[in-house]
Amino acid sequence: MSTPAQAWASRARPHEGRVAIVTGAAGGIGLEIALRLGRDGAALVVADADAARLETAAGALRDTGAEVRAMPGDLSLEDTATALAACALEAFGRIDILVNNAGGGVILPFLAHTPQTLKQTIDRNLWTTLWCCRAVIPPMKERGYGRIVNIGADSVRNGLWDHAAYNAAKGGVHGLTTGLAREFARDGITVNTVAPCAVNTPQLVDIAKQHPALVERFVSVIPMGRAGEMAEVASMVSYLAGTEASFVTGQVISANGGSTML
Template sequence: MAETQRNEAAAADGRRLAGRVALVTGAAGGIGAAIAHRLAADGAKLVLADVPGSPVADVAAAIADAGHGRPVVETGDLAQEEAAGRIVAATIEAHGALDILVNNAGGGIIKPFLSHTPETLRTTIDRNLWTALWCTWHAVPQMKGRGYGRIVNIGADSVRNGLWDHAAYNAAKGGVHAMASGLAREFAADGITVNVVAPCIIETPQVTAARRTVPEWVAKFVSVVPLGRPGSMAEVASMVAYLASEEASFVTGQVISVNGGSTMQ
């Protein structure tokens, strides 16, 4: 009955995510903020999560200023099970459901493998893999209980093309990719789809700043992209929005690259 009512509300609203509740992690800026803006434009009710001290509240305010509902903001270290559980619970408390989980929290420490320290290796795994694992572990029972869910992990095209200085980062993101296929098979009968969006170099604020300070670094990573440019954050967000929608109901267990052709199949 609730699902029928939601579908009727979405049809009346005209936006494909109307009535859906989405939790976006790592939402304080860059790709995460772009995803949040896109899901809000598509009608989702949002909870935005990021680490304490991040400008995630500013993203929520910007979404409200754009004429959408003001997202709920939660902070915590999602690499810790307690924080992930608390934020998933807060989403349920705020909106009564959790339909869409976007595991975007991450951040790579990109350097030659032997330049890493035990601390930077642990941080890379924590930021990228444990955040996704814990959030998913807490979200899936909620989705399973309602017979519906969309989980979209933000992976990395570097897992496939072996970019310079990405070995440790790829270890973490490769786990994110592999987790999705296992979960997709395990929970397909529960109405839950699990997919990965794998970007290549994207024109984030960090990349834009790097163009000024280390242009040769940016050029090196753009050189593997046949389209000859970084992707835009909006291009990544559009794929996430599709996978988060009912239109993608027959897409699960997939790694979908948004990469300008830097890897091809």
């Protein structure tokens, strides 16, 4: 029987021995998630379309003591997602956790969108998630274990201004979550989504400097009266990625300061 100290040490690094893929990890929420999973013991495979920023992020992750592989590329392409899964399997021999964070919408009034910005929004958010899930589920199923955590959006639920196209993409992610969760529930694979509201990313901070009224409008729907913090999102992701969340699947869990309830 383990001592209380040993039990606490185990809980302090709940992903020890696990391998996690984090997409969109060059900065912002994705990097914060990777840092959290690394501190919690996971070996990391990080991906992003921005190769230079990804290499900088990988260096920061290695500085914390995490074992890291980095693979740049456009994950809205099937071949890139397939190569990402292959990279993880070659480096570590397994894939335990996939965090589909890659995304980023073009936030505009619906009629201000162009065909290009609409396609970009769907590609970045929905196709990246679809292809990465498709790439990692077979090895997870073979091992009888897997945790998939998607990053969705609370705006899907509250109909936030200027988010219609973005919500179409993230709503697809929410729907994919429930479908995959049911299909693979008996294969030891859980699939959940964390849906943040406005979050204090470097991008939001920059927008607030240029367009403070716009950010205030988005924050106005949050009862707590503030944007979320990246660490608050990463904390929920880490929980859902762990063994303690083994009976949680098919859920869209909002980290949103109350901007939607139930």
